[in-house]
Amino acid sequence: MEIKPILSALSRNKTGALLIALQIALTMTIIVNSVFMIQHRQGQMDRESGINEADTFILSYMGFAEDYNEKTQLIEDLNFIRELPGVVDAVQTNSAPLTGGGWSMSLATETGPDADDVGTAIYFVDDHGVNAFGVNLIAGRNFTADEIIWRERTSTKWPGQGVITKALAADLFEDDWQSALGKTVYISETQPINIVGIIDKMQAPWNGWSGVERTLLVPSYTEFGGARIFIRTEPGERDRLMTEIEEQLVANYKGRLIRRVRSMEEVRTDSYRSHNGMNTILKTLIICLTVVTALGIVGLASFSVNRRKKQIGTRRALGARKLDILRYFMVENFLITTFGVVLGAVMTIGLNMVLVDMLDLPKIDWYYIPAGMAVLWFIGLMAVFGPAKKACQISPALATRSV
């Protein structure tokens, strides 16, 4: 292999090669970090919320009439909806996974302001919550009807029972989630909640929150001036019931305004709209950078071939086969690309450290670096192949031409 003379020649014509190596390094830095960000976001989007999303929707309304009685209307609505053919169950709740708005509090295994606490999302539900959300109760029991309390917006009182997710149980009890059942945890520093059940999974409303898997269900109806009802239907019945229930509720009582009816699929799409948008931008950036870098390599290699036509002709005259000329340019480009990707590997880690610091991203997985290097090597070799092939076609007779 001609590595030494190629390196020697490159060292005497540094500028072009260095610029391309730098471009490769920058491209690798941006591409690898972008791919990592895309994968990270995709990983977040692919997470299951833990609830049934395919057959569920949320209906929210506000009461405005003078005769609007929040408590009686809610019970009446829930009974009505639960009786409708095609409805599996329904529950009044303050929020739902992926909606982006909800409640959070801190839970501790001990009382007092100095106790170590764990942040958790809170859903107010009745004894239909587990079934309506379609979550999987893996230990303990569901709430009973007599445990449900009414809660006003400004209330600071909490019911004495709770159902928590496995993830929250593990965080509260040092990874031994099963030991959480029957234990008492404290909310608002002093108010005890007895853990009566554990569900496998149910995400918090905020998809970007690091504690998104920590959730507490408490047995409460809320008096917030309206209601948000989460409805689960038989498979295939959702779309029909979304329209029908909205119309029926309006027909049943006109002193309220139906604010919104959204399927959980729509909620998920809305929730990750910015993720999708950013991924599209990053993918476009990756394609543009790859094309620009490939064109840069093609440009440099073409320039190099044109500048060295006589030299190539001489090499051919001295016995180089076409394959030798092809190999020369491929090896030369491989060396430039190698310098670029090694520099790129360092810069990739550097940029990731900045992103970890600024955007709270996780550290990049190690295998992204060699994968990025391999991709850039491949792009480099593919880009130089055309000009190198052209160089092969240069006639050895060019060596004897005076111009």
Next chain:
Amino acid sequence: MLKMNNIKKVFRTEVVETHALRDFSLNVDEGEFVAVTGPSGSGKTTFLNIAGLLETFTGGEYFLDGVDVKGLNDNQRSKLRNEKIGFIFQSFNLIPDLNLFDNVDVPLRYRAMNAKERKERIENALETVGLANRMKHIPSQLSGGQQQRVAIARALAGSPRFLLADEPTGNLDSEMAESVMSLLEDINQKGTTIIMVTHDPKLALRTPRSIAVKDGLVSEVVRKEAVSEANENVAAFA
């Protein structure tokens, strides 16, 4: 060693056909030093390109060291060129980014030759042309005459069967030209066959045999013995 019979070379474009060589025949024996002369456009360079396997020919026969080159493919021609022929070009054709050692190494790298043997050959070749102490210099640090000496070293390093020199002194002043010509004569004295294309009649007269090419044909063959004899006759008459 080199035998050309009725070689034809026609360059064709859409509108014109140019007959660069027409029934060109030449035999060069081992150890000869032959000059090929002729005016511009006479076919000298075409002859050189065909003799050096740099170009194919349209018709005729060409045997190089007993090998019929007509049926050879590009790889076989490259191999033959590499092993049998040493080239010396008018403008030296050294690779400007490589030092002298690496320049002389270029043709050797295209052979399956180990690094030790290559090093030995390169050092010997540079020693022969008197530049062994400047191996790490790059061509631009040398004079034209020295650069041509490096090119000669590069041509010699592979121990070729013959040297093809294309106007080897064309870019040199008279002093350097003399030095390079003397070097070629020394190399020939040691047994290397040389074919030198030149438009300089004085240089041609220094070779034992000179061939004049005109309109793609060998128009005249002059032997040094005959020239010497004629000169002696002229001197006696005077």
